Amino acid sequence: MDAHEVSSLHDSMRRYGIPGVLEPVDPQNPAGAWRVVDPVDRHDITDAVLARVAAVDRHRPTRGFIIAG
Numbered sequence: 001m002d003a004h005e006v007s008s009l010h011d012s013m014r015r016y017g018i019p020g021v022l023e024p025v026d027p028q029n030p031a032g033a034w035r036v037v038d039p040v041d042r043h044d045i046t047d048a049v050l051a052r053v054a055a056v057d058r059h060r061p062t063r064g065f066i067i068a069g
Contacts, residue, residue, distance in 0.1 A: 001046065003031050012053045020049050 001009065006022050013020060013036075020036040036049040 001034050001050070003034060006034050009036075009049070009053065012057070013049065016053065016056045018049055018052055018056075020045055 003024075010022055012018070013022075019039060021039050022034055022036055024030045025033040025035050035044050036046045037043065038045050
């Protein structure tokens, strides 16, 4: 994942309550590749988080009603 995708992923993680810390793979190059690490043990969990966000996005309702009260 690159720096342009980080903002979108961060928004999705917050929206769905998915834990993780986004950080650049190379701290000297924030425009390069990024990863998601576990906030407790600092292991790379990028693949798991991307899969979880994708799964939640697939199950979001596409239609619905808005009831103004």
